[in-house]
Amino acid sequence: MRTIRTAAAAFLLLLAATAFVTAQPSGSCCNSPGLVPAGQAGEPVFQDLPKSGKKCWIGEVNYFTWEFDKTPKMGTSILVIKLCDKDGKRVSDLAITGRSDMPSMRGAHDSGAVAFKTNRAGDYLLPVNVVMPGDWEVQLTFSRNGIVIFRGRIGLNV
Numbered sequence: 001m002r003t004i005r006t007a008a009a010a011f012l013l014l015l016a017a018t019a020f021v022t023a024q025p026s027g028s029c030c031n032s033p034g035l036v037p038a039g040q041a042g043e044p045v046f047q048d049l050p051k052s053g054k055k056c057w058i059g060e061v062n063y064f065t066w067e068f069d070k071t072p073k074m075g076t077s078i079l080v081i082k083l084c085d086k087d088g089k090r091v092s093d094l095a096i097t098g099r100s101d102m103p104s105m106r107g108a109h110d111s112g113a114v115a116f117k118t119n120r121a122g123d124y125l126l127p128v129n130v131v132m133p134g135d136w137e138v139q140l141t142f143s144r145n146g147i148v149i150f151r152g153r154i155g156l157n158v
């Protein structure tokens, strides 16, 4: 837990520094860059993931676990994903994006697809901004060499 907190703190600092340097207006919760181009037929399916800390298999080659740095509540929580090969060795050779929103008011707080960043330990980290109490979800997309190999979703009740 301690390493996660340290990693999360470092990550937030990095984010703050990036925001400062690029001097963009502070992020709105309602930006919707959109994952699926308009007019594309067929929404991708995101399967429900096992509970926090349980192994989620990606085919037979990789598995991962997910957890939040703290119980999600109003504000920013860091979603941490640890990716392993089938033998349990930590790897970070997949690209992961996360997209958070409230299913009951789809689009109202859509984060758009945001790339996880990896820390030195190889943990994948993504800040998730909860701006309203209720049901939230984070849609995860895993890619290898630009090709999507897995989609999953995490449901949250805040």
Ligand SMILES: [Cu+2]
Binding pocket: 102, 105, 108, 109, 132, 134
């Ligand atoms: Cu809402």
